[in-house]
Amino acid sequence: MIDTGAGGDCIDDDLARSLALPITDEGEISGVGGKHRAYVYTARLYVPSMGLLLFQPFTGVKLTEGQQRHRVLLGRSFLRNYQLVYDGATGQVSIDPPSDGATPKPHDP
Numbered sequence: 001m002i003d004t005g006a007g008g009d010c011i012d013d014d015l016a017r018s019l020a021l022p023i024t025d026e027g028e029i030s031g032v033g034g035k036h037r038a039y040v041y042t043a044r045l046y047v048p049s050m051g052l053l054l055f056q057p058f059t060g061v062k063l064t065e066g067q068q069r070h071r072v073l074l075g076r077s078f079l080r081n082y083q084l085v086y087d088g089a090t091g092q093v094s095i096d097p098p099s100d101g102a103t104p105k106p107h108d109p
Contacts, residue, residue, distance in 0.1 A: 002084070002093070006075030013060035015071045016041040029059055045072060050095065054078075 003010075011021075016039070025040035039060045046053050063071055085094045 001070040003073040003075050008075050008077045009058050010061040010073040011058035012063040012071040014064045016060050
C-alpha cells in the first residue's frame, strides 16, 4: 500500500517475524498510536505492478493488530524517487519515474 503520510517504509511486524527477517536496527517511531520502539528489518520485496525488486530496510509496525488488510506500506522515502498522480474524481493513481527521464535512485532511508 502507498501511504503518502508515512515518512518511511514499513512491514507488518508479525509478518517480518514469521519470515525470520533479520533485525538490522531498532529505533523510536511515532504515529497515530504515539511514540514507541520498533525493529527495523531488511527485506526483499517485489512490486509486480512496477516490475520493481526492492532490497532495503522496513520498519516493523502493527498492521495486523490494527486490523489493516495490507502487510507493507511504501511511504515518502520510496515515493521521493517517483512522480505520483492521484485523480480524486476517478480514484485512479499512477506512479511513474521522474519526468526528467532520470533513473530512480536506490532507496536510502
